[in-house]
Amino acid sequence: MTDLLGRKRLPADALPFAAVTLVTNTFEVGRAANGDHALAEELLGYEHTYGQQPLADLVANTPTKAAQVVLAVALGALEASIGKHTWRNPTSTARKYLRQLEAWGYALSEVEQLVTADPAERAPAAEVEEPDPASGDESEVNGDDSENAPDA
Numbered sequence: 001m002t003d004l005l006g007r008k009r010l011p012a013d014a015l016p017f018a019a020v021t022l023v024t025n026t027f028e029v030g031r032a033a034n035g036d037h038a039l040a041e042e043l044l045g046y047e048h049t050y051g052q053q054p055l056a057d058l059v060a061n062t063p064t065k066a067a068q069v070v071l072a073v074a075l076g077a078l079e080a081s082i083g084k085h086t087w088r089n090p091t092s093t094a095r096k097y098l099r100q101l102e103a104w105g106y107a108l109s110e111v112e113q114l115v116t117a118d119p120a121e122r123a124p125a126a127e128v129e130e131p132d133p134a135s136g137d138e139s140e141v142n143g144d145d146s147e148n149a150p151d152a
Contacts, residue, residue: 001043001075001079001101001106002043002044002045004071004104004105004106005043005044005068005071005072005075010067010068010071011104014067014071014104015067015070015071017071017074017100018070018071018073018074018075019070021074021075021077021078021097022070022073022074022077025077025078025081025093028077028078028080028081028093029073029074029077031077031080031081032073032076032077032080035080036048036050036053037055037072037073037076037077038076039076039077039079039080040055040069040072040073040075040076040077041054041055041072041076042076043072043075043076043079044058044068044069044072055069055072055073078093078094078097079097081093081094082094082097082098082115086115087111087112087114087115090114090115090116090119094115095115095116098112098115098116099116102116
């Protein structure tokens with residue numbers, strides 16, 4: 001993402017994506033704002049220090065960087081909402097976010113590809129293991145408890 005944000009020219013759909021993200025993902029954006037947009041600062045190469053506002057200073061000193069800051073705030077909020085277990089129960093927000101990154105040239109990892117998969121095509125996170133009939137224990141497979149039955 002730092003490469004994307006470091007470009008002189010952002011993709012044509014970057015600002016519309018950022019705007020939609022900021023107005024529709026209010027929980028994620030609010031949580032990022034409560035943390036002073038630390039991840040957005042990091043994405044733009046700043047070390048986060050509470051009480052300082054490097055993104056505001058960047059825009060004030062270099063107005064042409066406003067688009068990068070807006071996109072960094074949106075991406076930072078979405079990225080912070082993704083965790084190591086997102087692949088198990090991906091949200092539509094996570095799916096859209098990763099698909100957009102992919103459209104901008106980001107190569108998704110195998111786990112990220114699981115998140116972007118069509119929900120109808122996803123395998124369940126944990127499949128129930130069936131007993132193995134080859135193990136010789138037919139009672140488990142058939143529900144038969146014949147070994148404990150009285151002799152006739």
